Amino acid sequence: MELAKRFPNSKMVVIEKENELAHHQTGHNSGVIHSGIYYKPGSLKAQFARKGNKAMVHFCEEHGIPYEICGKVIVAAEEKELPIMEELYERGLQNGLDVKKIGPEELKEIEPHVKGIGAIRVPSCGIVDYRGVSAAFARLIQERGGDIRLGVRVENIVENMDHVTIETNRGTIQTRFLINCAGLHSDRMAKMAGMKTGMKIVPFRGEYYELVPEKRYLVNHLIYPVPNPDFPFLGVHFTRMMNGEVHAGPNAVLPLNVKDIRKKI
Ligand SMILES: Cc1cc2nc3c(=O)[nH]c(=O)nc-3n(C[C@H](O)[C@H](O)[C@H](O)COP(=O)(O)OP(=O)(O)OC[C@H]3O[C@@H](n4cnc5c(N)ncnc54)[C@H](O)[C@@H]3O)c2cc1C
Incomplete structure (x- = not known):
């Protein structure tokens, strides 16, 4: 969403393997706008959480998303x-x-x-529906010329000199830049692109x-x-x-x- 704003002339495509947005963690979390109290003071995580709290509230105000x-x-x-x-x-x-x-x-x-x-x-903590937040992100991306493709699964990634080829279940996409935000699959995605991160995600499911x-x-x-x-x-x-x-x-x-x-x- 932010890239579509900063680079209005760029072409952008968001690929999601599910048939709806926020189908995984984002649509199934506790819905809390955290304050950042737990994180080590001065760490990026602490700064990020604090700024994120303010930015989320501002975003909800601006786009009429209910929060409390x-x-x-x-x-x-x-x-x-x-x-x-x-x-x-x-x-x-x-x-x-x-x-x-x-x-x-x-x-x-x-x-x-x-x-x-x-x-x-901790008075600054709040709640929001992150599915609603995702829907607003998607709307803004589309309004700014971005393309959101649902039901498209990335199956292989080939890096070339000046572009990346993304092979999906619904054809091939060529792009200059690829941003991996595949959540719990992001380690597999990195591996597909031939990267050795030395890390493996061990997923945990939360039940309520x-x-x-x-x-x-x-x-x-x-x-x-x-x-x-x-x-x-x-x-x-x-x-x-x-x-x-x-x-x-x-x-x-x-x-x-x-x-x-x-x-x-
Ligand atoms: C139980 C639980 C409670 C939480 N509570 C909170 C909370 O209250 N507040 C908070 O701020 N955070 C909370 N979190 C953390 C937060 O939900 C996550 O950090 C956030 O949702 C991660 O978003 P994401 O976009 O990185 O991943 P995801 O939401 O998992 O999105 C990744 C997407 O990538 C797609 N994808 C994966 N592989 C492929 C592929 N090969 N091709 C195409 N698409 C692919 C998936 O389908 C998925 O939709 C919680 C997390 C959990 C598990």
Whole structure:
């Protein structure tokens, strides 16, 4: 979308193997506009998350996409979580965020159904429907002359001196530049182009429960646990969604393909 804006005379094609946009992670995530509190202060990730938070809110305002800055609480349920909570709070401050430490009483006031011995309140977190965001990206790309092709799967990539040839299930495309944004397939895509990255993506699937509608009142903010430093995940959280639902999750399931399962059996 940004390239189509900066280079209005360029020709651009976006290739997606599915028959709709945002069919994978982008359309199935928690829908949270994160604040960047978790990331190492000064790191690119921390800067990127903070700028991204503002940019997303600005984008939604500009294009009439519903969003809500509902804020989040990271709750310590046990004594042993307090030092990690303290560390996170310091990170939040160093990342320039408007974070606040609150005690059990204040927590009870804003989240009456949450039991905790302390919490961090992060007001800049929000929610949005990323399918809606993707649809707006697609509309802008098309308005700026870009072409979006659905149901087109990249099967091979050949790099030549001055162009790249992309072989797909629906013919061949020649281009000067290729940007790989294939999500969990991006390692395979890089391999197709003959690159040796020394990396392999190990995918995890996230599964969620949904609160029954009569219990949605139990959750006012986004409610997160203090993350367990042994795992690279944020922990099971309660997320309010833009359509009013409240999700609890995700867990992290290593998806085994059929061949792996057969081997085990
Ligand atoms: C459970 C879970 C919860 C998350 N929650 C949040 C959250 O609350 N907030 C947040 O900011 N982030 C969240 N994330 C992270 C976020 O969803 C991802 O970082 C983001 O969606 C990645 O987008 P992407 O475009 O890189 O990948 P994807 O959305 O996976 O898109 C990649 C696309 O490439 C296509 N593709 C792959 N191979 C080919 C091929 N050979 N030919 C053509 N097309 C191909 C795929 O079909 C796919 O549509 C979450 C992630 C998970 C898994």
